[in-house]
Amino acid sequence: MVRRAEDLGRNFVLNQKVTLCLVVVALLAGSAVFAAHHEAAEYEKLADNWEAAYNNEGAAAVAALYLEDGMRMPPDMPIAKGRASIQAQVQGGMDAGLAKVDIETVESMVSGEVGVARGTFKGIDADGNTMTEGKWMSVSKWIDGKWQIHADIWNMDAPAPMPE
Numbered sequence: 001m002v003r004r005a006e007d008l009g010r011n012f013v014l015n016q017k018v019t020l021c022l023v024v025v026a027l028l029a030g031s032a033v034f035a036a037h038h039e040a041a042e043y044e045k046l047a048d049n050w051e052a053a054y055n056n057e058g059a060a061a062v063a064a065l066y067l068e069d070g071m072r073m074p075p076d077m078p079i080a081k082g083r084a085s086i087q088a089q090v091q092g093g094m095d096a097g098l099a100k101v102d103i104e105t106v107e108s109m110v111s112g113e114v115g116v117a118r119g120t121f122k123g124i125d126a127d128g129n130t131m132t133e134g135k136w137m138s139v140s141k142w143i144d145g146k147w148q149i150h151a152d153i154w155n156m157d158a159p160a161p162m163p164e
Helices: 002-043 046-057 059-063 083-095
Strands: 066-073 100-111 114-124 130-143 146-156
Touching: 002 100, 002 114, 002 130, 002 146, 046 059, 046 100, 046 114, 046 130, 046 146, 059 083, 066 083
Parallel strands: 066 146
Antiparallel strands: 100 114, 114 130, 130 146
């Protein structure tokens, strides 16, 4: 009879330890889910941040949204790799009269520390006229507590008009 009471006591302590471990695992899993949800919510803002940087801050602010070795893959041009090259490529668009952009995200998804998005855009001149329309896709990485663009690519819905 004494042995049985000892066994019950050991089982009770063991059950408490198992319960504590399960609670800790559940808390860690819950915080990971919260972090992943938070990262996904932040990712959904990246296209808006790109648009705001272009429209209000300039080419350097756009380039800062990319990884140091990030890249843009524009149509009919070589890849712009690295922030300095990205800044020059974006500035070239601004210098060609693309005063503003209007970017819409159609779909985005996050898996761990990688995000993929696609959408549409309009390029607008200083008078508010649409110069071009097209679609885009980007791959980004969650690094140092923020989303940074690894690579993006885009093309126009129609060929650019020929100069007269």
